[in-house]
Amino acid sequence: MxxxxxxxxxxxxxxxSLVLFTALKAVVCFAIMMTMVAYxxxxxxxxxxxxxDRIGPNRVGPxxxxxxxxxxxxxxxxxxxxxxxVRKIFFTLAPMIALIPAILNLAVIPFGSNLGGQxxxxxxxxxxxLYTFGIVSLGVYSIVLAGYASNSKFPFLGGIRSSAxxxxxxxxxxxxxxxxxxxxxxxxxxxxxxxxxxxxxGFLPNWFVxxxxxxxxxxxxxxxxxxxxxxxxxxxxxxxxxELAGGYNIEYSAIKFAMFFMGEYxxxxxxSAMMVTLFFGGWTLPWFGLDxxxxxxxxxxxxxGIFLGKVFLFLVLFVWIRWMWPRFRYDQLMDLGWRKFIPVxxxxxxxxxxxxxxxxxx
Amino acid sequence: xxxxxxxxxxxxxxxxxxxxxVANPFSRNPVTSAMxxxxxxxxxxxxxxxxxxxxxxxxxxxxxxxAVMVLxxxxxxxxxxxxxxxxxxxxxxxxxxxxxxGAIVAIFVxxxxxxxxxxxxxxxxxxxxxxxxxxMLFTNYLLPFExxxxxxxxxxxxxxxxxxxxxx
Numbered sequence: 001m002x003x004x005x006x007x008x009x010x011x012x013x014x015x016x017s018l019v020l021f022t023a024l025k026a027v028v029c030f031a032i033m034m035t036m037v038a039y040x041x042x043x044x045x046x047x048x049x050x051x052x053d054r055i056g057p058n059r060v061g062p063x064x065x066x067x068x069x070x071x072x073x074x075x076x077x078x079x080x081x082x083x084x085x086v087r088k089i090f091f092t093l094a095p096m097i098a099l100i101p102a103i104l105n106l107a108v109i110p111f112g113s114n115l116g117g118q119x120x121x122x123x124x125x126x127x128x129x130l131y132t133f134g135i136v137s138l139g140v141y142s143i144v145l146a147g148y149a150s151n152s153k154f155p156f157l158g159g160i161r162s163s164a165x166x167x168x169x170x171x172x173x174x175x176x177x178x179x180x181x182x183x184x185x186x187x188x189x190x191x192x193x194x195x196x197x198x199x200x201x202g203f204l205p206n207w208f209v210x211x212x213x214x215x216x217x218x219x220x221x222x223x224x225x226x227x228x229x230x231x232x233x234x235x236x237x238x239x240x241x242x243e244l245a246g247g248y249n250i251e252y253s254a255i256k257f258a259m260f261f262m263g264e265y266x267x268x269x270x271x272s273a274m275m276v277t278l279f280f281g282g283w284t285l286p287w288f289g290l291d292x293x294x295x296x297x298x299x300x301x302x303x304x305g306i307f308l309g310k311v312f313l314f315l316v317l318f319v320w321i322r323w324m325w326p327r328f329r330y331d332q333l334m335d336l337g338w339r340k341f342i343p344v345x346x347x348x349x350x351x352x353x354x355x356x357x358x359x360x361x362x
Numbered sequence: 363x364x365x366x367x368x369x370x371x372x373x374x375x376x377x378x379x380x381x382x383x384v385a386n387p388f389s390r391n392p393v394t395s396a397m398x399x400x401x402x403x404x405x406x407x408x409x410x411x412x413x414x415x416x417x418x419x420x421x422x423x424x425x426x427x428x429a430v431m432v433l434x435x436x437x438x439x440x441x442x443x444x445x446x447x448x449x450x451x452x453x454x455x456x457x458x459x460x461x462x463x464g465a466i467v468a469i470f471v472x473x474x475x476x477x478x479x480x481x482x483x484x485x486x487x488x489x490x491x492x493x494x495x496x497x498m499l500f501t502n503y504l505l506p507f508e509x510x511x512x513x514x515x516x517x518x519x520x521x522x523x524x525x526x527x528x529x530x
Contacts (some may be wrong), residue, residue, distance in 0.1 A: 130420035137428025144435050
């Protein structure tokens with residue numbers, strides 16, 4: 001049985017096997033991503049309950065682990081209200097667009113080294129990071145369209161507010177990573193991981209977050225911007241029901257409403273994966289030779305495990321901060337983005353360039 | 363072979379979406395037009411990918427679809443163009459549009475017929491990767507590059523000047 005499958009695989013032409021394995025990887029990635037989205041919600045609810053000294057959802061299944069299934073079934077079977085005054089096509093389109101960018105961006109994230117001769121990345125683009133930012137910037141449309149399609153005042157104001165926030169922090173985010181690429185000299189995400197292998201001072205990992213002061217500053221700006229980009233506290237103005245009467249999603253209900261939040265959690269996972277790749281060495285660990293591409297199956301699986309573990313730690317950080325911090329005011333948010341982060345990020349690029357030039361001239 | 367099919371599909375999509383931007387028979391909504399312009403830009407980025415200009419494709423999506431068109435949408439939504447939606451396609455506008463498009467197509471066809479494809483074309487020197495593009499911009503095309511950046515700076519200063527209410 002296994003032999004015949006092997007024979008069939010070896011008989012495929014290069015193009016055929018490329019198509020087959022890419023499709024397979026895409027399906028598996030998508031499935032893992034959606035499972036992670038579901039369980040990040042559970043994680044958030046359990047962790048926030050723990051922080052607030054409550055119990056949290058623990059009724060459905062062992063330890064409440066089947067809660068996502070219950071939530072999903074509820075969201076699908078709830079009656080869907082489409083208000084009469086909305087623009088129907090855009091109204092339906094907006095929640096879908098919320099989910100698409102995060103899924104498309106999975107394609108360039110290297111989530112492991114090798115597994116049985118297959119590279120564990122869907123598309124090894126030489127403009128990896130530009131692709132990511134290009135797709136992320138399309139996510140704004142879901143919010144703009146949701147606000148516009150709802151065709152009433154509060155969602156419209158909320159849509160304008162949130163999309164202005166997203167555009168502003170996109171600039172800070174895009175500029176903050178440029179020093180990393182000056183250090184690496186390549187836009188490919190695998191080269192970024194390559195540049196973070198090995199150790200410094202004998203035992204510390206050579207990750208960009210602690211490689212130099214410039215890259216650490218880049219990480220700080222990227223981290224804060226990613227909270228703003230994913231609409232998380234302390235930047236979650238779209239959800240500010242108490243003081244701003246909510247945001248772009250007021251007119252939505254049932255599964256369409258849920259899709260906006262699936263998009264938020266998917267974006268959270270994606271941004272965590274990007275931070276792991278850019279600043280925390282991706283699938284590598286500097287010890288026990290785990291920073292070299294795997295040659296056997298066990299190491300391949302281990303690398304994927306390391307990557308997922310790091311992403312999980314970032315998700316915990318996202319949830320933790322949400323239940324610890326109050327919300328910013330809108331003018332504070334804009335001030336932080338435009339008057340602090342963008343100048344600091346620009347200065348960081350300049351300092352990094354001068355430092356690299358000086359180092360190479362020496 | 364597969365790239366040929368992809369080229370025709372993407373080119374057709376670009377043309378169809380582009381036509382829907384200016385003359386959409388189903389809706390006169392400016393927001394719909396803007397969204398079709400986004401789709402046009404994305405399918406053009408696909409054409410760049412087929413030419414192996416990955417950097418251009420990514421920047422096309424990042425700058426035009428991601429930033430410029432969002433600002434377009436902002437302006438359209440804030441201006442609240444209600445009468446645009448009710449307006450019917452005017453005959454004079456339609457005729458003028460068709461005539462000008464026809465004229466441009468005629469020029470293209472004539473110039474294409476006039477040029478003979480030479481036998482031994484030099485191999486393309488510039489490949490679409492980022493490092494080559496950056497080198498070209500900072501060596502061969504340094505002056506135009508700097509002039510464009512000054513142009514952008516002037517535009518920015520102009521906007522700040524216009525949006526200041528009281529000039530001292």
